[in-house]
Amino acid sequence: MVALEEKNLLEKLRDPLSRSEAFGQVVRQYQRVLYYHIRRMVIDHDDADDVLQNTLLKAWKNIDRFRADSSLKTWLYRIATNESLTFLTNKQKRGFSDVEDLENNLRHSISSGKYIDGDEIQKKLQMAILTLPPQQRLVFNMRYYDELKYEEIAEIMELSTGTLKAHYHHAAKKIEIFLTTD
Amino acid sequence: MQDFDKHKEELNETPLLRSLKKENIFRTPDDYFENLPGIWEGATPDPETPVLNQLEKKNIFLIPEGYFESLAAKIAQRTQKVPEGKLLRGGSIRSLRLMAAVAAAFALLIAVFLWAKWSAVPLSPKTETLLADISTEELMTGVDLAEVDLNIILEVVGDEAISALENTSLHDTHGQELNEILEELDISDLEGLLEDMEQ
Numbered sequence: 001m002v003a004l005e006e007k008n009l010l011e012k013l014r015d016p017l018s019r020s021e022a023f024g025q026v027v028r029q030y031q032r033v034l035y036y037h038i039r040r041m042v043i044d045h046d047d048a049d050d051v052l053q054n055t056l057l058k059a060w061k062n063i064d065r066f067r068a069d070s071s072l073k074t075w076l077y078r079i080a081t082n083e084s085l086t087f088l089t090n091k092q093k094r095g096f097s098d099v100e101d102l103e104n105n106l107r108h109s110i111s112s113g114k115y116i117d118g119d120e121i122q123k124k125l126q127m128a129i130l131t132l133p134p135q136q137r138l139v140f141n142m143r144y145y146d147e148l149k150y151e152e153i154a155e156i157m158e159l160s161t162g163t164l165k166a167h168y169h170h171a172a173k174k175i176e177i178f179l180t181t182d
Numbered sequence: 183m184q185d186f187d188k189h190k191e192e193l194n195e196t197p198l199l200r201s202l203k204k205e206n207i208f209r210t211p212d213d214y215f216e217n218l219p220g221i222w223e224g225a226t227p228d229p230e231t232p233v234l235n236q237l238e239k240k241n242i243f244l245i246p247e248g249y250f251e252s253l254a255a256k257i258a259q260r261t262q263k264v265p266e267g268k269l270l271r272g273g274s275i276r277s278l279r280l281m282a283a284v285a286a287a288f289a290l291l292i293a294v295f296l297w298a299k300w301s302a303v304p305l306s307p308k309t310e311t312l313l314a315d316i317s318t319e320e321l322m323t324g325v326d327l328a329e330v331d332l333n334i335i336l337e338v339v340g341d342e343a344i345s346a347l348e349n350t351s352l353h354d355t356h357g358q359e360l361n362e363i364l365e366e367l368d369i370s371d372l373e374g375l376l377e378d379m380e381q
Contacts, residue, residue: 023261027254035250039243049249053257060261110242118242125237145239151213169228176231 006072013063023060030073031056033146034080040129040141041084042091043109051087055080074155077142081156085134106130121179128178132171139164140171 012022034055039048058079066075088102096102110116110126118126129137138157142148143164150161157164193200227235 020258020261024254024258027257031250031253035245036241036243043243045243045245052253053260056257057260060257115244115246116242117244118240121237122240122242125234126242145241172228172231172234176234179233 010066010068010072013066019063023063026059026072026076027056030076033073034076037077037141037146038080038084040126040145041134041137042087043106043126043130044113045115047087047091051080051083055083058083070155071152074152077148077152077156081138088134103130124179125175128175129171131178132174136167136171136174139167140175143168144172 009022009025012018013026015022031052035048035052038051038055039045042048042051055076059076062079066072070078092099092102096105107127107130110123110130116123129140132140135157139153142153142156143150148156150164153159153164154161159167
């Protein structure tokens, strides 16, 4: 059923007459998952908004090149992932001396940023996730929060499921240690 | 054994069915069974992470009211403005605002340069210093701001040049005429300038 709906949507996206309307449907359908995927990486809402808009505009620009080898969802996730990583790299280059400096900034956003609401343990979990290398963060977030299958994450990140399972396992263990220490 | 015999007897009653080869026509997606343990793994708490297992999955990230409701319209507006193949490059939306500000600074410099040339008035030492920070080639050809990282633009222009530009009292010397030039440089011109640089 989902595959059929996506097939219809893709047909509309390929037709210049219905493309704009169909893309609106794509935005409405995926905006929330993409937003939270990005937000968990960049933390700040305004940054997430920028990255999400860039992601969607990039998808719009390249929709003709989408060959449906993967699902629309994983394709959009891949763009969002790349955009998030690029954004973080640029942010670090522009205003921070190193990765640690950027991490401190992101930690500060979690502890006292705008549009954050959660009890201490939830914030601590986010802080723990921030200590992970970007790839492990991505894998952990997509598996733990978005509950994506390893095959889907493999398509998004172009890694084998075995590597992803190892990433997730290491990430979860590091987080556990962070949560159990003061 | 009894069951087997019974089954044989049943098949004797249906000779056509008996003659058919038992074949499985149902196929599974590639690696379906290989990945099935992965699905099961996700549902099974990892004994090595008891604290994480106990945590409730909560979303701590809030959004401004009506954010998602207005996003689709915002994107639709932007995709109409920027059709396929004309996506603005060069970083985030907010950095574009900064770039527009830098573009404004460039436009101002060029306006000063051209105005001074036309009016055959020698440039003040201060303005000359500002222009010296930008190579002639860049002034002649224009800089494709969209292709250049904001940091690079700022490096080219230089912090001192930017702050000197902010502090330059252009009105002191040629107030009225310069005002007219600046009035012509409105925001739509700058947007156009940015778009032209995109192409």
